[in-house]
Amino acid sequence: MTEPTEKSLKLIHNFVDKFCKRTGLQLHSDPDVSESVIMGLASHLEELKRPLCPCRFYPDKQQAVEERTWLCPCDPMKNCKYCHCMLFVTAEDTPVTEYLCQNHEGRIAYGWVEDPAPTVGRKGQHIPPGVSGKCC
Ligand code: SF4
Numbered sequence: 001m002t003e004p005t006e007k008s009l010k011l012i013h014n015f016v017d018k019f020c021k022r023t024g025l026q027l028h029s030d031p032d033v034s035e036s037v038i039m040g041l042a043s044h045l046e047e048l049k050r051p052l053c054p055c056r057f058y059p060d061k062q063q064a065v066e067e068r069t070w071l072c073p074c075d076p077m078k079n080c081k082y083c084h085c086m087l088f089v090t091a092e093d094t095p096v097t098e099y100l101c102q103n104h105e106g107r108i109a110y111g112w113v114e115d116p117a118p119t120v121g122r123k124g125q126h127i128p129p130g131v132s133g134k135c136c
Contacts, residue, residue: 004042024117025088037087055085080136
C-alpha cells in the first residue's frame with residue numbers, strides 16, 4: 001500500500017465529510033473501520049491519482065480506474081446507496097440495502113436496511129425501488 005501524503009488524506013477527509021452531507025449517511029462510528037477505508041482511499045489517490053475503492057481486489061488497478069465502476073463513490077453507492085466497505089452507513093452502522101435486489105450479498109448479510117434520507121444522494125431517486133429491475 002502506498003503511504004498517502006497529508007494532502008491526499010485531507011482531500012479524502014473533505015470528500016467523505018461532504019459526501020455524508022449529500023447523502024444523509026454517516027461515517028462508521030468505529031474509527032478502525034472508517035479510518036482504514038479513508039486511508040485506503042487516500043493511498044489509491046496517491047498511487048493512481050483516483051480514489052479507487054480499497055475494499056476490492058483488482059487484477060489490474062489501472063484498468064479498474066479506466067472502467068470507473070469502483071471509483072468512490074462507486075456505482076453501487078450512486079445507484080443504491082450501498083457501501084460494501086461500511087464507510088457510509090446509517091446511524092446503526094449498517095449499510096443501506098433497501099434498493100438492492102433480494103439475492104444481493106448485502107441484502108443477505110444485513111437484511112433490509114432503510115435509507116435514512118431517501119430523497120437525497122441516489123441516482124434515479126425519483127424511481128421507486130425495484131421498478132427499473134436493475135440490481136447494484
Ligand atoms: Fe466508496 Fe463504494 Fe468503496 Fe464505499 S464501497 S468506500 S462508496 S467505493
